[in-house]
Amino acid sequence: MSFIRSFQSEWLKRRRSLASWLIVVGALFMPAMTLLRLLNDREKLPELYAQENFWSVIWGQNWQSMNLMLLPIGIILAVGLVTQIEYKNNGWKQLHTTPQGLTTIFFAKFAVIFVMALQVFLLFNLGMYIVGVIPSLLFVSVPYPAGEIPFGLFFEKNVHYFVNILPILSLQYLLSLQFKNFLVPLGAGFAIWLAGAISLSWKYSYLFPYLHGGIDFIVGGGQLDLVLPMNIQLLSLIYFAAFTVAGYALYMFKKERG
Amino acid sequence: MRSIETQGLTHRYSSTETVLNGIDLQVEEGRIYGFLGPNGAGKTTTLRLILGLLKKQAGEINIFGKRLESDRIEILREIGSLIESPSIYGHLTAAENLRVFQTVYQSPASRTNEVLELVGLGETGKKKAGHFSLGMKQRLSIATALLHKPRLLILDEPTNGLDPEGILEMRDLLKRLKQEDGITILISSHLLSEIEKLVDDVGIIHKGRILFQGTLSELQNRQRASSLVAFRTSDNAKAAAAFAERQVNIVSQNGRIATSGLDEEAVALLNKELVMSGVDVYAIERIEDDLERIFLDVIKS
Numbered sequence: 001m002s003f004i005r006s007f008q009s010e011w012l013k014r015r016r017s018l019a020s021w022l023i024v025v026g027a028l029f030m031p032a033m034t035l036l037r038l039l040n041d042r043e044k045l046p047e048l049y050a051q052e053n054f055w056s057v058i059w060g061q062n063w064q065s066m067n068l069m070l071l072p073i074g075i076i077l078a079v080g081l082v083t084q085i086e087y088k089n090n091g092w093k094q095l096h097t098t099p100q101g102l103t104t105i106f107f108a109k110f111a112v113i114f115v116m117a118l119q120v121f122l123l124f125n126l127g128m129y130i131v132g133v134i135p136s137l138l139f140v141s142v143p144y145p146a147g148e149i150p151f152g153l154f155f156e157k158n159v160h161y162f163v164n165i166l167p168i169l170s171l172q173y174l175l176s177l178q179f180k181n182f183l184v185p186l187g188a189g190f191a192i193w194l195a196g197a198i199s200l201s202w203k204y205s206y207l208f209p210y211l212h213g214g215i216d217f218i219v220g221g222g223q224l225d226l227v228l229p230m231n232i233q234l235l236s237l238i239y240f241a242a243f244t245v246a247g248y249a250l251y252m253f254k255k256e257r258g
Numbered sequence: 259m260r261s262i263e264t265q266g267l268t269h270r271y272s273s274t275e276t277v278l279n280g281i282d283l284q285v286e287e288g289r290i291y292g293f294l295g296p297n298g299a300g301k302t303t304t305l306r307l308i309l310g311l312l313k314k315q316a317g318e319i320n321i322f323g324k325r326l327e328s329d330r331i332e333i334l335r336e337i338g339s340l341i342e343s344p345s346i347y348g349h350l351t352a353a354e355n356l357r358v359f360q361t362v363y364q365s366p367a368s369r370t371n372e373v374l375e376l377v378g379l380g381e382t383g384k385k386k387a388g389h390f391s392l393g394m395k396q397r398l399s400i401a402t403a404l405l406h407k408p409r410l411l412i413l414d415e416p417t418n419g420l421d422p423e424g425i426l427e428m429r430d431l432l433k434r435l436k437q438e439d440g441i442t443i444l445i446s447s448h449l450l451s452e453i454e455k456l457v458d459d460v461g462i463i464h465k466g467r468i469l470f471q472g473t474l475s476e477l478q479n480r481q482r483a484s485s486l487v488a489f490r491t492s493d494n495a496k497a498a499a500a501f502a503e504r505q506v507n508i509v510s511q512n513g514r515i516a517t518s519g520l521d522e523e524a525v526a527l528l529n530k531e532l533v534m535s536g537v538d539v540y541a542i543e544r545i546e547d548d549l550e551r552i553f554l555d556v557i558k559s
Contacts, residue, residue, distance in 0.1 A: 009361040016349045085347065094345035094402065097309045098362045099335040255313045 006100055006108035013091075014112060019081035026074035027120045030062045031127030038135050045135050045142045052147040058132050059154065060221065066124065067161060067213035068197070075117065075168045076189035082113055083176035083185075092258025106251050110173055110244075117169060121158055160233055164216055167209035167239035174247030200224070206232060209239040259323065261287045261410050261442040262308060267317035269303055269466075277303045279466040281317070285444050285459070287409075290436055292457035292474075293446040294553060300466040301446040302342060305414050308444075309339055322409070335363075338403030339412040344395040345402070348388025352379050352398050355387055356405055363406035373401040377431070392419035400431070411435065413445045417452055429456050450553040462556050469556050481552045486545040487525055488516040492538035500535050501528070516545070 014020045038045060048054060086092045095105060129149075136144045168189070175185035189210070196208030206215055206228055216232050218224040228235075267281035278300045285291040295301050306312045308319055310330055319326040321333045347355050356370045374380045377397040382390070387398060396419055403411055411432075417425045433456060435441045447453045450460075460477050462470040470477065486509065491497045497515050501508050506528065509516045520528070525542060532539050 005361050005364065009358050012354065012358045012361065013347055013350070015354065085349075089347045090343050090345045091347065093306075093309075093311055093341050094339075094359075094399075096311055097334055097337065097339050097341075098359065099331045100362060101331060257311045 002100060003104050003108060006104045007111050010108045010112045011115075013085050014082065014116070017081065017085055019078050019085070019116065022074065022078050022081060023116050023119050024123065026070060026078070027123035028127045030066055030070060031124065031131040034058065034062055034128070035131040035134060038131070039138075042135075042139065045139065049136060049143050050146050054145040054147045055132065055149045055154075056147075058128055059157075062124070062128050063157075063161070063217060064221075067164075067217040068211070069214075071120075071161075071165055071213055072168055072193045072210045073190070074120070075165055076172055076186060076193065078116060079113055079169060079172035080176050080182050080185050080189075082109070082116070083173070084182050086258075087180050087182075090258070094258075096257040102252055103248075106177075106248055110169075113169055113173060117162070117165060121162060125154070125158065160216060161213050163233040164213035164236050167212065167236050167243060170240050170243035170247060171209065174243055174250065177247060177251050201226070203227070206235060209236070209243075212236045259287045260320075261285050261322060262291075262444060263318075263320045264304075264308070265318040265320075267304065267307060267314075267319065269300075269307060269312065269315050277466050278307075281463070281466070281468055282471075283308075283461060283468070284471065285442060287442050288436070288440050289458040290432065290443045290445065290456055291459045291461065292450070292453040293444060293461050293463065294448070294450055294453075295446075295463035296448050299448075299463045301448075301463055302414055304463070305339075305341060305412055305444070305446060309337070309341065309412060310334070311341070335406070336409040337412060338406065338408035338410070339414075340396075340399045340403050340416055341412070341414045343418075344392075344399035346387045346390070346395045346398055348386060350387060351384055352382045352387055352390075352401070355398060356402060359402055359405055365406045369405060369407075373404050376404065377401045378427070393421060393424045396420060396424075397428075400428070404435070407439070409442060411441050411443045411445075413443065415446055415448070417447070425452065429453075432456060462553060464556075477552060480556075482521075483519055484552065484555070486516045486518050487520045488512075488514040488541075488543045488545055489528075489532070489539060490514045490541040490543075491532060492540070493536075496535065497532055497537045500531055500537065504528070504531065514543075 048057070051057065086095060132145055135142045172185055172189055175188055179185055192208060193210040196205060196211035199205045199208065200211060200214065201224060203226065205211060205226065212232050212235065215226065219226050219228065262283060262285035264281055264283040267278055267283070268276070269278040270276050281300070281304055283304065293301055293304070303312065307314055308321070308326070310326055314327070322336065324333055326333060347358065350358070352374055353370055356373065360367065360370055371380065377400050379394060379397055379401065387395065390398065396416060400416065403413070417428055420428060432443055432445070436443060445453060445457070454474065457474055459473050460470065461468055489497060494513070494515050498508055501515065501517065506517050509518070529539055529542060
């Protein structure tokens with residue numbers, strides 16, 4: 001019960017915050033770009049919409065940029081902004097004088113970040129669907145997409161991509177709890193992501209935890225010939241567990257709490 | 259019963275910097291305790307240790323008779339606090355700020371409006387707290403601290419940023435909380451004058467050590483003992499000789515004869531002596547140091 005109350009309290013804090021706006025903007029950015037591109041290529045739309053694999057094409061175009069760049073960067077920013085709510089408003093000291101266990105506080109805030117990430121996935125998927133449908137509503141010559149949405153496959157891929165971002169969530173959370181200066185976790189996050197992006201074709205690129213989504217996408221799509229020593233989701237979960245345990249331990253042993 | 263009792267509380271930020279050195283704080287239940295000291299004396303560090311915001315290094319902290327280390331959550335359930343600058347979520351309204359804590363404390367929803375009215379923020383509506391003045395933020399912090407009807411209120415320099423009217427309002431509010439709800443209040447300040455009309459007990463800390471701890475009247479007695487009594491007479495030289503005969507040390511002051519450490523009976527006796535020895539006494543005046551002076555003297559000593 002105390003965890004639920006703590007979660008509710010944390011959830012209230014994100015209301016109207018920069019982090020909550022970033023979730024919406026970040027999730028709808030790629031679908032909005034796709035819509036612009038579709039409207040720009042209006043004359044090709046009837047042919048595209050008649051294709052059986054229409055949804056897979058839209059899905060692939062959106063997820064590529066999302067997995068490789070937007071999702072990791074968005075998470076780096078969003079996690080930092082969530083913890084900055086406390087730093088910026090001198091909130092840590094008040095939070096730590098409430099009658100809650102430190103474990104509850106740590107995981108309630110982490111759970112909020114989790115749910116916000118889920119929101120991104122939901123909004124992003126919904127955005128892709130709406131963007132796919134809009135041209136057929138705007139132009140008589142464009143039919144409703146002919147192909148069926150492969151729900152099962154998309155759901156499975158969503159789960160995979162969500163697991164792939166867990167190391168970013170946990171390591172950014174660890175860093176954001178340790179450093180008051182927003183630029184430290186932000187800089188470290190960008191550095192790790194950039195190192196991964198530069199070494200994407202290297203045989204050990206999977207060791208960089210911030211590119212697991214990207215690797216999963218492009219290896220799965222046959223765009224990169226990379227032999228992974230293990231299932232990339234399993235590796236993501238191992239990183240996630242390690243970073244979460246380390247973050248929790250560092251938080252619990254902090255000498256000063258706000 | 260004591261609400262707060264610390265024993266030998268010692269804290270170091272580094273091996274060379276001892277911030278607190280054997281602090282024995284005793285705050286009696288139902289009283290207002292003024293924790294005084296200049297900036298950097300160790301007040302905030304002490305309060306942060308009491309609230310568990312700093313990891314304790316040495317000493318004991320007992321609150322409501324329980325050890326902070328073993329009963330932290332139970333103890334914090336009955337404490338309201340404001341440490342240094344206000345903790346206010348600027349993107350939320352005053353009511354939303356309180357709701358954040360109301361959820362955790364499980365206080366009734368009606369309490370939110372109650373405390374907002376109590377601190378004079380009932381009309382802030384949809385205005386975001388980030389747009390509040392410092393005084394309003396301070397009052398919202400007090401509202402947060404009072405939300406769950408605590409038994410003990412710990413306030414670190416709560417009048418910072420308040421205008422004189424705000425300080426008076428805050429003083430009245432705290433007095434009312436003590437009288438009507440029996441709340442124990444530990445309030446820190448670097449100005450005695452700011453809290454002398456409010457507190458029952460005083461603790462003076464300087465360079466990490468408690469230099470004085472007792473009731474305000476005990477501090478006031480110190481003030482009386484160090485006050486000067488000045489005599490304006492027709493013949494100061496003769497008066498001085500009479501004082502010397504009675505082994506009373508004198509300090510000449512602006513053409514008057516002044517001495518210290520005399521109670522009212524001794525003053526009357528000296529007056530009688532002077533008159534009997536043919537010296538006319540035109541005026542007797544007690545020159546008291548204000549409490550602020552005593553506070554500074556304690557620190558300097």
